[in-house]
Amino acid sequence: MRILLVEDDIPLAETLAEAMTDQQYVVDLAEDGEQGWDFVKVFDYDLMLLDIMLPAIDGFALCQRLRSHGYKMPVLMITARDTISDKITGLDAGADDYIVKPIDLGELFARIRALLRRGSNVMPPILEWGGLRLNPSTFEVSYDHQFLRLTPKEFSLLELLLRSNRRVLSRSVILENLWKTESSPDEHAVKVHIRSLRQKLKTAGADEDFIETVYGIGYRLKSFA
Structure with a gap:
């Protein structure tokens, strides 16, 4: 937010x-x-x-x-x-x-x-995707009932992906949403946080590509349809 x-x-x-x-x-x-x-x-x-x-x-x-x-x-x-x-x-x-x-x-x-x-009537209080549950009010995240220990930026990045509902997010869009204008890092920081998130999700039992890379464009959550 x-x-x-x-x-x-x-x-x-x-x-x-x-x-x-x-x-x-x-x-x-x-x-x-x-x-x-x-x-x-x-x-x-x-x-x-x-x-x-x-x-x-x-x-x-x-x-x-x-x-x-x-x-x-x-x-x-x-x-x-x-x-x-x-x-x-x-x-x-x-x-x-x-x-x-x-x-x-x-x-x-x-x-x-x-x-x-x-102002966000369409947004559920608990965000879910597959086995993933994120509670924006308590800052708790779990996958298949296993709690994940995330950094504040990892939490915010995961929440942004969940709220985007399969829309592909470019690295520049992620930077714009998660960092203040005067302290925004380069796009490599996004890659680092994505890699860390994937590892933590994988450790909890999620697929390696739970967060998909759309090459040349950005990232989105894997479809479970």
């Missing part, structure tokens, strides 16, 4: 980004409304965490712009004032929810999970 955080308070933004990264979200950080708008035009986001008081374009105006251009990702607004007027203005601008500073991380994660569920 990829989240855009638009927040000009850099210490707060870095703290929130680190906490969300620990929860296995990929987080991009924009420091003002214009930069946030530029990010949205380039990348697909599952959710935006949007401060109200921003340079260039404030949160209300950015949210209105998003909705007027047809962007439908959930928007969770951050407000420093727990006032009804701010909440009404934000909701009228197109926001889906709000959270008040100082931000409690437990509440933040609960609101993010709720918004992602609301």
Whole structure:
């Protein structure tokens, strides 16, 4: 899951980004409304965490712009004032929810999970493929009832493949979805993670080609039809 955080308070933004990264979200950080708008035009986001008081374009105006251009990702607004007027203005601008500073991380994660569920009605809570089961809420993965110990990036890569439902993912698409823009490695990193995932799945009893290579294009899960 990829989240855009638009927040000009850099210490707060870095703290929130680190906490969300620990929860296995990929987080991009924009420091003002214009930069946030530029990010949205380039990348697909599952959710935006949007401060109200921003340079260039404030949160209300950015949210209105998003909705007027047809962007439908959930928007969770951050407000420093727990006032009804701010909440009404934000909701009228197109926001889906709000959270008040100082931000409690437990509440933040609960609101993010709720918004992602609301915006992803077609996605089952447990992702399954053959003997594989992945629980996005508990970060547990098993194959034929054997639990797999995965790194955060391996988990995110496997979740991306499961949600793609046999669509072939190129290495560049995988990089775009799993790494922040400013810290994206080269495509060799994808090969390394795919190789590790295959080995762990094979050890649990999966076929060697459970993750198929479509040569010259990318990767997908093996069909069991």
